[in-house]
Amino acid sequence: MSDDLQNSLFWLRLVQLLIAIPLLAILGQGFVWILARAFGQPPDSNFFYRLLKTIASPVVRAVRYITPRFIIDARLPFVALSLLLVGYLWSMLAISSLCARHGLAIAQCLNKA
DSSP: OOHHHHHHHHHHHHHHHHHHHHHHHHHHHHHHHHHHHHTTOOGGGOHHHHHHHHHHHHHHHHHHHHSOTTSOGGGHHHHHHHHHHHHHHHHHHHHHHHHHHTTOOHHHHHHHO
């Protein structure tokens, strides 16, 4: 593979990783919220819930700046999750497009780099 392909794949994977971390934190936060409520515990007293909330908070705060004021703060994690899913999908499509432009199968492209 050429250096250009490897360099581009590196940066696209880095973007994908930076999107995946808060994405998984928000999903995990929702899962822990459901479990905590099921066992009658307030989610904010759960250490793991607070840890995931801390990881996802920069993205949720950034979403507050771009959303209209009529969207309440309790719904911001859903908006952030939606935007992160779109970004992750974009990065996946960009990686597959890059591999296809270089004439490589996607699996082959991802395994070699």
